[in-house]
Amino acid sequence: MNAELLKGHLDLLLLAIIAERPAHGYAIIACLRERSAGAFDLPEGTVYPALHRLERAGLLQSRWAPGAGRSRRIYEITALGAEAMQERRATWGAFARGVQAVLGGAL
Amino acid sequence: MTPELGLIDEYLDRLALELRVDGRRARRILLEAEDHLRATAQQLGADGLPWREAEQRAIDRFGSPRTVARRFAAEAGGASLPRLGAELVLALGLLFGIGMSAIGASGLVAGGFGAAFGKSFVAGDANGVTYTPARCADFLEYFPRAGNCEAAATAHHFDEVVLYRVAAGVVGLLALGGWWLLRRGAKRRRSGALPEGFSATIGVALFGLAAAGLIGLGGMQLLFGQPAGAGGLISGGVIALAVFAGFARSFVRGLSAAVPA
Numbered sequence: 001m002n003a004e005l006l007k008g009h010l011d012l013l014l015l016a017i018i019a020e021r022p023a024h025g026y027a028i029i030a031c032l033r034e035r036s037a038g039a040f041d042l043p044e045g046t047v048y049p050a051l052h053r054l055e056r057a058g059l060l061q062s063r064w065a066p067g068a069g070r071s072r073r074i075y076e077i078t079a080l081g082a083e084a085m086q087e088r089r090a091t092w093g094a095f096a097r098g099v100q101a102v103l104g105g106a107l
Numbered sequence: 108m109t110p111e112l113g114l115i116d117e118y119l120d121r122l123a124l125e126l127r128v129d130g131r132r133a134r135r136i137l138l139e140a141e142d143h144l145r146a147t148a149q150q151l152g153a154d155g156l157p158w159r160e161a162e163q164r165a166i167d168r169f170g171s172p173r174t175v176a177r178r179f180a181a182e183a184g185g186a187s188l189p190r191l192g193a194e195l196v197l198a199l200g201l202l203f204g205i206g207m208s209a210i211g212a213s214g215l216v217a218g219g220f221g222a223a224f225g226k227s228f229v230a231g232d233a234n235g236v237t238y239t240p241a242r243c244a245d246f247l248e249y250f251p252r253a254g255n256c257e258a259a260a261t262a263h264h265f266d267e268v269v270l271y272r273v274a275a276g277v278v279g280l281l282a283l284g285g286w287w288l289l290r291r292g293a294k295r296r297r298s299g300a301l302p303e304g305f306s307a308t309i310g311v312a313l314f315g316l317a318a319a320g321l322i323g324l325g326g327m328q329l330l331f332g333q334p335a336g337a338g339g340l341i342s343g344g345v346i347a348l349a350v351f352a353g354f355a356r357s358f359v360r361g362l363s364a365a366v367p368a
Binding site for chain 1: 136139140141142143146147169170171174178181182
């Protein structure tokens with residue numbers, strides 16, 4: 001899938017994954033790839049800047065936690081993040097239904 | 108057993124150089140990147156890939172250091188026009204400094220050619236060039252031991268070729284010193300706003316053309332039995348070729364880093 005197309009929705013996808021349970025970057029990206037069946041295949045290193053931005057915006061918070069011989073940064077969603085995710089999910093749902101309705105009619 | 112220093116370590120070193128963020132943030136980014144890369148490589152290794160190949164695959168999936176650093180810069184607010192201008196000035200300053208230093212080095216090579224093959228090889232006039240008696244008198248006044256007008260003119264031209272080029276080289280070295288100082292000061296503020304390989308691309312084109320032109324012209328003079336002055340061209344061409352090789356190496360390395368294997 002076009003990476004530019006994905007970028008517009010990356011925040012919602014990240015928030016949705018992290019809302020399920022706190023996770024470190026590697027697990028978040030693995031989840032993104034697995035659930036999309038490889039369709040969301042963007043350079044993995046470019047997801048971290050998005051996580052940092054969401055944290056600066058107060059939608060995520062993070063902390064170091066001991067991992068397999070290394071410290072790992074664990075991200076979890078904030079109350080503000082959960083609220084933002086619900087709003088964006090609703091917006092996306094309306095948008096997707098609209099697109100589907102048009103495509104369904106055209107096909 | 109995994110090697111102590113490997114591709115991931117090299118990648119992290121390159122990422123550290125590319126990041127344009129404050130120290131604390133850079134440390135966090137590097138730690139997260141290292142954790143991610145090693146976790147990916149370990150997973151790929153567990154799936155049966157040899158360790159070095161697993162490291163390379165993990166790096167390819169992560170993205171080039173420049174790509175990742177630029178995304179961090181963009182997410183932090185992007186590159187402003189002044190930052191872009193500062194990086195452009197630095198890049199052009201580097202090219203200017205290298206270019207002028209190369210001219211200086213070609214002056215030294217020309218001096219060597221003169222000592223080895225005679226001044227005429229470097230700065231001799233083409234067949235049929237003549238001077239007025241007044242001009243000849245000028246040349247002979249500066250080089251009374253030359254014996255005749257042609258030899259005095261050649262000695263004059265040779266000195267000009269060598270001294271002017273070396274003077275340009277001194278300017279080049281000063282420019283490179285200034286560039287180094289500015290770069291040190293600007294490092295934290297750089298945003299990676301210029302395209303990857305900007306200087307290398309211009310350098311390859313500029314010095315490649317110069318090398319081909321100068322060596323080609325000098326070689327043709329030799330080929331057609333007109334060696335006078337050929338050394339002046341070839342001395343410049345040889346240095347241009349060396350600088351071209353340096354930029355080409357940087358250019359190819361940049362391409363390798365940008366394009367996944």
